[in-house]
Amino acid sequence: METIGAEAWIESLSPWPVDGFGLDRMWALLEALGNPQRAYPAIHVVGTNGKSTATRTIEALLLADGFRVGSTISPHVSGWPERIRVDGREVDFGAAIGRVRAAAEQVRATQFETLTVAALAEFAAAGVDVAVVEAGLGGRHDATNVLRTKVVLLTNVSLDHTEVLGETVEEIAQEKLAVAHEDSVVVLADTAFERYIPGRRIVLGGAREAAEAFAGHAIAAEVEISLPGRLERRENEIRDGAHNLEGVHWLVRQLAQGADYVVCASILRDKNADAMLAALVAAGTRFVATQSSNARALPAGELAELARPHFAHVEVVANPEAAVARAHELGEPVLVTGSLYLLSDLARHEREAGR
Numbered sequence: 001m002e003t004i005g006a007e008a009w010i011e012s013l014s015p016w017p018v019d020g021f022g023l024d025r026m027w028a029l030l031e032a033l034g035n036p037q038r039a040y041p042a043i044h045v046v047g048t049n050g051k052s053t054a055t056r057t058i059e060a061l062l063l064a065d066g067f068r069v070g071s072t073i074s075p076h077v078s079g080w081p082e083r084i085r086v087d088g089r090e091v092d093f094g095a096a097i098g099r100v101r102a103a104a105e106q107v108r109a110t111q112f113e114t115l116t117v118a119a120l121a122e123f124a125a126a127g128v129d130v131a132v133v134e135a136g137l138g139g140r141h142d143a144t145n146v147l148r149t150k151v152v153l154l155t156n157v158s159l160d161h162t163e164v165l166g167e168t169v170e171e172i173a174q175e176k177l178a179v180a181h182e183d184s185v186v187v188l189a190d191t192a193f194e195r196y197i198p199g200r201r202i203v204l205g206g207a208r209e210a211a212e213a214f215a216g217h218a219i220a221a222e223v224e225i226s227l228p229g230r231l232e233r234r235e236n237e238i239r240d241g242a243h244n245l246e247g248v249h250w251l252v253r254q255l256a257q258g259a260d261y262v263v264c265a266s267i268l269r270d271k272n273a274d275a276m277l278a279a280l281v282a283a284g285t286r287f288v289a290t291q292s293s294n295a296r297a298l299p300a301g302e303l304a305e306l307a308r309p310h311f312a313h314v315e316v317v318a319n320p321e322a323a324v325a326r327a328h329e330l331g332e333p334v335l336v337t338g339s340l341y342l343l344s345d346l347a348r349h350e351r352e353a354g355r
Helices: 005-013 024-032 051-064 093-107 111-126 169-177 207-214 245-253 272-281 300-307 321-329 341-353
Strands: 040-045 069-072 083-084 130-133 149-155 185-188 200-204 232-234 237-239 262-265 286-289 313-316 332-337
Touching: 005 093, 005 111, 024 069, 040 051, 040 207, 040 272, 040 332, 051 069, 051 207, 051 232, 069 111, 083 111, 083 200, 093 111, 093 286, 111 130, 149 169, 149 207, 169 207, 169 300, 200 207, 262 272, 272 300, 286 300, 286 321, 313 321, 321 332, 332 341
Parallel strands: 040 130, 040 149, 069 130, 149 185, 185 200, 237 332, 262 286, 262 332, 286 313
Antiparallel strands: 069 083, 232 237
C-alpha cells in the first residue's frame, strides 16, 4: 500500500470506539496477525504529559547502548509516519499499514488500534530487541495494554480525560499504572502513587532511569532529542502542543522571561479552556483564537469569547494558517499552542505548500 493511500485510509477510521473502550478487538487483531507483541519485551510509557518526549529519549538512550529499538508515539504533528520508527528512523508507513489492513477491517478496529497493531507488527518484522510504546488515552483499557512489559514509566499525572479515567489524580494514576505487571519495574517521578504498583518494584526517576532499568546498567551516553510541536523553536515563533492546564504551566516556565508573545491557540472542547487561557496570560497580552480540524475543537469565536476576560486584545481567525500569519502581523515573538491537532494542521498545510 502506498503511503498516501495508507494515510487516507487511516484518516477514514473512527478515532473512538463506538461500543466503549476495551481490548477485545486488539486481542482478536493480534491473534489474526500471529501475536507480534510476543516477539520482544517492551517499555510502556504512560502519564498525562511528556509521554512522546520520554519515549523518544528512551529510544535514543537504548540505541546509544547498542539495542535495536522500535518506538511508537501519538499523536503526530509532522505526519502519520512520525508515529512508527525502528532504530530511530521512520518505517515505510504504507507497508506497515498494508500488513494489518485486512485484519483491522475484519474486526472493525479503530484508528488508534490499527496504528498500534501496525507498529507492533512492524517491530516484530524488524526483529527489534525492545519496543518503547507510548500509551494513548490511559492505561488499563488502552489499546497498548497488550505488551510483554518489562518497564513502565509514569511521566506524571494530572486531571485530563476525567470522563474516562476518573475524577481525581489518584483514580487516574491507578488507571494508568494498571499496565504494570507483578514482574514489571515501574519508574516514578516520586512515591505519591506507589501503592498502585503490583509487587512494589519501584525506581525513582524519568526516561533515563527507565532505559537503564531495561538495560540493567547505567547508560553513559548523553542524548538530545527534538520533536515537532514540543517546544519547537522557529524564527520568531514557538510551537508547543500544550493541551491541558499542567502542560500550559510547564510551557510558560520555558518561555523567555519578560517577552510579550502574541498567543495563537486552538483548544479542544473537553479541556479546561478557561483555566488554560488564564495561565497563558503569563506569556502575553494579545490573543488570536483559531480552530483546528479536530471535531472536538472549540469554535474560534467561542474560544475568543472565553479569552476576552483574560487578554487585552483578542481577534478571531478561524483558519489556522491565516491565524498564525495574523499573529505575526500583531507582533513577535508568536506562541502557537493549545492543541497538537492545531500544530498537525499547520504542518500538513506546509507539506502541501512544499515548505
